[in-house]
Amino acid sequence: MKSVSIIAVNTFREVIRDRILYGIIVFALLLISLSVVLGGLSFTEQAKISADFGFAGIQIGASILSIFVGSTLVAKEIEKQTILTLLARPISRTQFLMGKFFGLFLVIITVMAGLAAVLALLLIYLRLKVDGLFFIALYGVVLESLILVSITLMFGVISRPVMTVIFASSLFLIGHWVSSFEGLMKIKAMATEPIAIYGSKIAKFVPNLERFNWRSAPVYSTPVPAEDLLYATLYAAGWVLVFLALTSFAFRRRDFV
Amino acid sequence: MSTPVLEIRDLKKTYKRGWNAKPVHALKGVSFQIEPGTITGFLGANGAGKTTTIKCLFGLSLPDSGTIKYFGQEGLTNEAKAKIGFLPERPYFYEYLTGREFLRFYGKLSWKDTTSELEKRISQLLDRVGLAHAGDRPLRSYSKGMLQRIGIAQALIHKPEFIILDEPQTGLDPDGRHEVREIIKETAQQGTAVFFSSHLLPDAEQLCKNLVILKQGTLVYSGSTQNLLGQVEKGFRLVSAKSDVLTTQDYASPAELQIAIDQIRKVGGEIREVRALRLTLEEAFAQIGFDKKEARP
Numbered sequence: 001m002k003s004v005s006i007i008a009v010n011t012f013r014e015v016i017r018d019r020i021l022y023g024i025i026v027f028a029l030l031l032i033s034l035s036v037v038l039g040g041l042s043f044t045e046q047a048k049i050s051a052d053f054g055f056a057g058i059q060i061g062a063s064i065l066s067i068f069v070g071s072t073l074v075a076k077e078i079e080k081q082t083i084l085t086l087l088a089r090p091i092s093r094t095q096f097l098m099g100k101f102f103g104l105f106l107v108i109i110t111v112m113a114g115l116a117a118v119l120a121l122l123l124i125y126l127r128l129k130v131d132g133l134f135f136i137a138l139y140g141v142v143l144e145s146l147i148l149v150s151i152t153l154m155f156g157v158i159s160r161p162v163m164t165v166i167f168a169s170s171l172f173l174i175g176h177w178v179s180s181f182e183g184l185m186k187i188k189a190m191a192t193e194p195i196a197i198y199g200s201k202i203a204k205f206v207p208n209l210e211r212f213n214w215r216s217a218p219v220y221s222t223p224v225p226a227e228d229l230l231y232a233t234l235y236a237a238g239w240v241l242v243f244l245a246l247t248s249f250a251f252r253r254r255d256f257v
Numbered sequence: 258m259s260t261p262v263l264e265i266r267d268l269k270k271t272y273k274r275g276w277n278a279k280p281v282h283a284l285k286g287v288s289f290q291i292e293p294g295t296i297t298g299f300l301g302a303n304g305a306g307k308t309t310t311i312k313c314l315f316g317l318s319l320p321d322s323g324t325i326k327y328f329g330q331e332g333l334t335n336e337a338k339a340k341i342g343f344l345p346e347r348p349y350f351y352e353y354l355t356g357r358e359f360l361r362f363y364g365k366l367s368w369k370d371t372t373s374e375l376e377k378r379i380s381q382l383l384d385r386v387g388l389a390h391a392g393d394r395p396l397r398s399y400s401k402g403m404l405q406r407i408g409i410a411q412a413l414i415h416k417p418e419f420i421i422l423d424e425p426q427t428g429l430d431p432d433g434r435h436e437v438r439e440i441i442k443e444t445a446q447q448g449t450a451v452f453f454s455s456h457l458l459p460d461a462e463q464l465c466k467n468l469v470i471l472k473q474g475t476l477v478y479s480g481s482t483q484n485l486l487g488q489v490e491k492g493f494r495l496v497s498a499k500s501d502v503l504t505t506q507d508y509a510s511p512a513e514l515q516i517a518i519d520q521i522r523k524v525g526g527e528i529r530e531v532r533a534l535r536l537t538l539e540e541a542f543a544q545i546g547f548d549k550k551e552a553r554p
Contacts, residue, residue, distance in 0.1 A: 010354075081348070082350060087317060089366040090336075090339045091335075
């Protein structure tokens, strides 16, 4: 565990000192600011639209961070050969991967905390409540980011960064469409259409990222049942374990030529 | 007899790049061992299999067959790794870290003593490799020579019993090469076994008690440097003087030398010096069947 935390802290330091992070933060802040402008277009729902876009800004920022920074995490170590000296130390390849995973996750949590503070101030300014539901919405984004980081890490050890971004982004998009496929199967007229049949089959092998979408809960003050939270947490943990196990399996047999 | 720090038996490795590519037999059954406290040079031309061997030693490249024992135990356990230091060829390090942070990071991964002991060790090593002034600068501002030196410090940070350096002098100026040579010497004097690959034959000859030589994935020599250089006699040099005129002459065999000495004495000449001509490592390479061009950097 000590080795994992040492690698995680170093990964955190690596990402924090990388300029790309600040580009992503600025982008996310712009999205949150845009939410005020977009909210202003509505006479009656300004606060709600702003909150909705604000949460979307945090979610997009966290997803970009997971995919774009995650795609180079292992690739950079291999390309620059820093991995050689690292794996020559008393750590296993799996511990190295875990360190990378937790390091990036730590960065995402830190960045999200900052963005959430900005959004909270904005919501207070717009006279919306910042209560438990606000944190539940953020928790959903955290769970989704955990899965995204593990997906990106998995592709990162078997492909180049560009391909990793393409694969991980595709899974991200499919993950958000999964519930639509399931919905299509429930409509009688569509149930026999190939898109619904194949879509629902694919859906079984892809995490349903919409399960973590509680972003409208604080906007419309809709309560989120505790069992939903528990189920989503277990669901996320299950997928993360699957992706990390696959990553570790692929990485264990890799030759660093 | 003490247990070797490293013992390799029949190591084989084949690469295949792409589905239709011909397999490359990088290592064809390499066996050798390294004794504690010795300096062993690992020589061979580019593509001879030196770096592949070193990568196999650390599990960075997985061998097809063969056994690797560290300190008498088979397999690269974490306990064994904690006793070994490693500097890869052309090292690139985390450029966002300062020299001190970099050593702290690697130190923490294998360090067993207290944090304050580690900090002391970092300062001591920075001083030893001549980077005390640059310890708080990011590695991105380091020159190639400085990176090589901080790399060596990284390999030594946890006081290893055995260090493996892959071409530690590559790309260094004469001063830098001298400095690395001195560090290797000092490290061995402190009881650490050193195994380093190099293309610099004069340095290897000067430093190494033992040599391991590969050619196209096959071991062609493993043993003492002295034995290798003694395997081929080069002859003798005789310096004589007559009426204060010095004459130097080389003789191929002891018999020829003896005849020459007798003749000089007969004519009233004086023998000033008789010396066995030792082969240099470069010459030995050429004479015992190595391609001299290949053996040069």
